[in-house]
Amino acid sequence: MYTQDIRPAFEEVIGKDGADKARFKDALDAAAKAIATLETHKKNGALPVLTIPEREDDLASIEEAVKRIAAFKTFVVIGMGGSSYGGKALTSLVHNPLAQSSALEIHFIDNIDPLTSDRLLLSLDLKTTIFALISKSGDTAETLAHALILIQEVKSRLGADAVRNHFIAITEPKDSALRRLAKTHNMTVLDHDPSIGGRFSVLSNVGLLPAKAAGLDIRAIRRGAANVVRHTFETPDPEPAKGAALQLALMERGRSLAVLMPYCDRLDMFNTWYRQLWAESLGKGGKGSTPMRSLGACDQHSQLQLYLDGPRDKFISLILLENTCKGATLPEITDPTLSYLSGRTLGDLMDAEQRATVETLTRNRCPLRIFGLKVLDEETIGALMMHFMLETMIMGELLGVNTFDQPAVEEGKKLAREYLARK
Ligand code: PA5
Numbered sequence: 094m095y096t097q098d099i100r101p102a103f104e105e106v107i108g109k110d111g112a113d114k115a116r117f118k119d120a121l122d123a124a125a126k127a128i129a130t131l132e133t134h135k136k137n138g139a140l141p142v143l144t145i146p147e148r149e150d151d152l153a154s155i156e157e158a159v160k161r162i163a164a165f166k167t168f169v170v171i172g173m174g175g176s177s178y179g180g181k182a183l184t185s186l187v188h189n190p191l192a193q194s195s196a197l198e199i200h201f202i203d204n205i206d207p208l209t210s211d212r213l214l215l216s217l218d219l220k221t222t223i224f225a226l227i228s229k230s231g232d233t234a235e236t237l238a239h240a241l242i243l244i245q246e247v248k249s250r251l252g253a254d255a256v257r258n259h260f261i262a263i264t265e266p267k268d269s270a271l272r273r274l275a276k277t278h279n280m281t282v283l284d285h286d287p288s289i290g291g292r293f294s295v296l297s298n299v300g301l302l303p304a305k306a307a308g309l310d311i312r313a314i315r316r317g318a319a320n321v322v323r324h325t326f327e328t329p330d331p332e333p334a335k336g337a338a339l340q341l342a343l344m345e346r347g348r349s350l351a352v353l354m355p356y357c358d359r360l361d362m363f364n365t366w367y368r369q370l371w372a373e374s375l376g377k378g379g380k381g382s383t384p385m386r387s388l389g390a391c392d393q394h395s396q397l398q399l400y401l402d403g404p405r406d407k408f409i410s411l412i413l414l415e416n417t418c419k420g421a422t423l424p425e426i427t428d429p430t431l432s433y434l435s436g437r438t439l440g441d442l443m444d445a446e447q448r449a450t451v452e453t454l455t456r457n458r459c460p461l462r463i464f465g466l467k468v469l470d471e472e473t474i475g476a477l478m479m480h481f482m483l484e485t486m487i488m489g490e491l492l493g494v495n496t497f498d499q500p501a502v503e504e505g506k507k508l509a510r511e512y513l514a515r516k
Pocket of ligand 1: 176236
């Protein structure tokens, strides 16, 4: 499904800027202990994120909800952070020729920039639009603010009875503002698993509801993830452990920025999903590394100069597609400065550029790992997501931080509530 080549990150390939093999080996031994700890949690039922890929019993409720959604023309998902990014990353795959095409138009609303919200609201035909309100806690200010605005709009334009049909909620089975709102309006509510944290919820109904609505094969997404869970717990030195151990060895050499650079637009939102996962899970007690989102080939004209010749504080992960879609073919070109493009496809150009980036980063002694994908389908993205979730959990164990909380951000949320209450 994917390969991970970590060789170009080591001293023996790029000299003293690379990771030290002995230090990597120690970190890999520590990662084996981390995996044993995770396995105990998995067996105790304390980590359902690792057992959900094998489950099928919860898929019927997602499929049922999507049947209702499919009767509409537009589907709008409202949520923040982990309640939004997983769905966005998965639905970005719909350009994949292997996925069924969907006639449904899907939008995500997260930010509370009033202009963005207004623009979307004005463009929606409410009669043919259905909304999913997603919040694990059921109390997130941004999500609830949008929910209240939209419910008010639907009520005033379509009548109070319409609210029930135009909204679905996903939230924990406990009392919360969203639960109460859903109850008042008699909305269908799908339970958010209380033991799966927001940024780890992509394989639950949170990510799979939008994915299914977009026409993706959600069973294949779970299958891909399940393969990586099995690989991790059944193979010595599995890929997520290598990834975490390598980064620990490099962080100790001052590589505190983790750049993820896919050469594929369909993985751009995946990168946003990964950035939250890594940052919010590991940035604690002065520890962690800073994830940086990058996109090939665009960022060759924006960030690559910095990666090649700026401060030597970065570790770069490229995601390369082995069989880049070929796309349009260029005509015969007589202009000598462009003749190298003659008869080539856009895919040929992408392929040449990604290979050139590997070569130049290596020549400039930038520690690098390369993910290779034969194809980008549902199984592959499920596998990649589970790779990064496991890598993050293993890294959390190696750094000695709690991967699953985010105590520092609570202060700002409390302050914002206080400012509004004062008015
Ligand atoms: O990963 C997390 O826990 C957070 O990013 C949450 O997903 C985000 O804050 C939204 O929370 P909620 O789903 O409770 O609205």
